[in-house]
Amino acid sequence: MTSSPSQPQRVSPLLWLTVxxxxxxxxxxFLSAPGPLGPVIQNATGMDLRAFSWLTLLPMVLMGLGGWLAPTALQRMGARQAIVSALVLIALGCALRIAGASSMVLIATAGLCGAGVALVQSILPGLIKRQSPHNVPFMMGLYSAALMGGGAFGAQLSPLAIQWGMSWQASLAMWAVPVVIALPLAFYALGRIGLPVPATAATHSQPVASDTAWLMRRRRTWLLVLSFGLMNGGxxxxxxxxxxxxxxxxxxxxxSGSLVAILSVAQAASALIMPALAAHSTDRRLWIIVALLLQAVGFALMALWPTAAPTLSIVILGIGLGGCFSLYMLVALDHLPSPTQAGALNALMQGGGFILAALAPWIVAQLQQLSGSWTVGWLYQAGVAALVCLMVAQFNPKHYAREMRQP
Structure with a gap:
């Protein structure tokens, strides 16, 4: 990826934070809204559990593929055009769900949204490091919290919209509205700060492969991909x-939608707080392992005692999921001092990671179909969280320079 020459910032920090x-x-x-409406959607469309899992599986695969393609999109389109185009895709995918009376329409619109999300979440972390170099932990925590908060809105408001008289299709399609609201502000603000520009507008530009090919030859890149994918499968x-x-x-x-919303709120709070707690040291391993162990405990409680204290179990799980996600985003950026290269590493991690994570809902659905119970699937996720702890133990910041040494 290439960057334009340094330009003065023309937007206030508050506007950047708001954007x-x-x-x-x-x-x-778009991802969290269908779950609470599962029986309604399945009755209307005839989808079984395996087919329903595609509403999560397909967008996450596309998020992964988009992560791999994001550096090329950033080079050819520039940051503003890439992000604004991605938001248009998300709005279109949500809006088309008004015609979502068939499983194919729902899966196709999930794909549209997933493609848009892929570009945004692969490009934005690098821009955050570039625009807020001295405040990365806070900004990544805020980014992750907003991500989880959006999930809470989807899970809570779509079931309520049905109670208020909307059709289930309209309760899914309404999520186009906040995207449309965000579009003009994003277009304005991203055009007024110094951002990476298309290669055709940059002088002495290098092929995008020069920024990513060497990263793909680093063992650490693949360890980040594998562990992020396994963790995010939960x-x-x-x-x-x-x-x-x-x-x-x-x-x-x-x-049940309220329970998903509680999960998302716990994720958002943890995503905001844990990076701040971890900001006092460049070694984030302890905090990531704590978050992973909380995930394992939450999944085990759901598997073995699902009705004993469901809210407590979900809060524990949410703290683990949210904290782990935001810390991973931070650790990927920690590995390299250059915002462009760190953003490329983050995009590669998300790219391969989301492809792996997409398999998890399908695996849990398969385990449920084979065993007739959800218990095995939740215990599987608890075991995965414990396994990732062993991988995270290798993230010693003293070795980042050696692990990411450019040929």
Missing amino acids: VVLITINLRP YASTVAWLAPFYQTHGWTATQ
Whole structure:
């Protein structure tokens, strides 16, 4: 990736913060809204659990593929055009769900949204490091919190919209509205700060491969990809199946949606607080391992005692999921001092990671179909969280320079 010559910042820090939040908050409602409406959607479309899992699986695969393609898109389109075009895709995907009476329409629109989200979440972390170099932990925490907060809105408000008289299709399509609201502000603000520009407008530009090919030859890149993907599979499985799981225990769509919203609020709080706690040291391993162990505990409680204290179990799980995600985003940026290279590494991590994470809801659905119970799937996710702890132990910041040495 290439960057334009240094330009003076023409937007206030408050406007930049607002733009980051308004963009990011639109990246998860389309993903979290269908879960609480699962039985309604399945009855209307005839989707079984495996087909329903594609509403999570396909967008996450596309998020992964988009992560790999994001450096090329950034070079050819520039940051503003890439992000604004991505927001248009998300708005279009949400709006088309008004015609979502068939499984194919729902899956196709999930794909559109996933493609848009892929570009935004692969480009924005690098821009945050570039625009806020002295405040990266706070800004990445805010970014992650907004991401999880958007998930909470989707899970809570879509079931309520049905209670207020909207069709289930309209309750999914309404998430186009906040995207449309964010578009003009994003277009304005991203055009007024010094951002990477298309290669055709830059002098002495190098092929985008020069920024990414050497990263793909580093063992650390693949360790980040693998561990991020396994860790984030817990989030994907929870978004897809938490509400349907509790509906098998007699919860209504609204009640189960509220539980997903509680999960997302816990994620958002943890995503904001844990990076701040970890900011006092460049070694983030202890905090990531704590977050992973909380995930393991939360999944185990859901598997073995699902009705004993569901809110407590979900809060524990949410703290683990949210904190781990934001800390991973921070650790990827920590590995390299250059915002451009750090952004490329972050995009590669998300790219491969989301492809792996996309498999988790399908695996949990398969385990449920084979065993007739959700218990095995939740215990599987608890075991994965414990496994990732062993991988995280290798993230010693003293070795970052050696691990990421450019040929």
